[in-house]
Amino acid sequence: AKVLPKDKSLAFCYDMLNRVSRSFAVVIQRLPTELRDAVCLFYLVLRALDTVEDDMAVPVATKVPLLRVFHEKIYDRSWKMSCGYGPYVDLMQQYSLVTDAFLRLKPMYQKVIADITRRMGEGMAEFIEKEVISVKDYDLYCHYVAGLVGIGLSQLFASSQLESEEFADMEFLANHMGLFLQKTNIIRDYLEDINEEPAPRMFWPKEVWGRYTRKLDSFKAPENSAAALGCLNELVTDALCHAPHSLAYMAKLRDQDVFRFCAIPQVMAIGTLALCYNNHRVFTGVVKMRRGETAKYVQQLGSMADLYEAFDHFAGSLAAQ
């Protein structure tokens, strides 16, 4: 159900949301009115920050200070930038429309978004100059780019009063919500990331893959499939450790639309991990859940009982391997 607000800047924001995010935009637009615009803007601010971090055409000398100051730029109506690709070019060029919509949000929502943007920009800047080597680095990087999103959303939920005050300070469980999704994406996107031009940015921790090969791209070679699968299975097992905390987080949610907003990506993630486990196609192509497979679990996902059933199904198929 697309939202088409009357004022120009918010209309631009929802149009961009639908252009940059496939299925998730629909889930955001089904949020309660009190939260919808704040989450839409939070999503776009994060995509803009991500576009700066990812753009290899931006020199490090410019990128690092920009990532750290971005939380101030989101208040600056004159700020825009030529970078990114596809729909992100429009997002960055017409960013003043995002800023206008951002400045119309309630100040308490602006504050949450700006504070998370500050913390995330600091973290991204830290990892521009260093790689993900240890599992500790891996968890820290995922905290910066994904855990903080869970933490910020929790604060928005609390501020809206659609969820209890406890969500204002739920960093531990909210962080796990982010790590579960981000680690799933990092595992699934091995081939897409390693084939990235000009220089691939890999997030698989060397502390793990270094026990299976000397070079990460060796996993593409068929003769190394046993080592590749060993490494893949270890990373999937590591990602699964976040699942119980995600379930504990979602069990605390009261609003059904907020619950669905949180639960749908988590169900997609456990389904994707189950599909990736021991699956050599991770190293030869794109591993994507079949729409029929997800629709069955996403359609009627309305309660914790439904969520336990979905997790049980995929955990069962993992255990059967």
Ligand SMILES: COc1cccc([C@H]2O[C@H](CC(=O)N[C@@H](CC(=O)O)C(=O)O)C(=O)N(CC(C)(C)C)c3ccc(Cl)cc32)c1OC
């Ligand atoms: C309590 O925490 C959450 C609750 C609900 C959803 C998300 C999380 O889910 C999407 C889901 C999403 O964006 N799915 C895509 C599919 C895909 O990208 O593969 C989609 O369906 O288009 C996602 O992936 N990320 C990106 C990060 C993981 C980096 C945070 C994300 C980015 C911005 C926002 Cl506001 C939210 C999320 C949460 O964040 C942890």
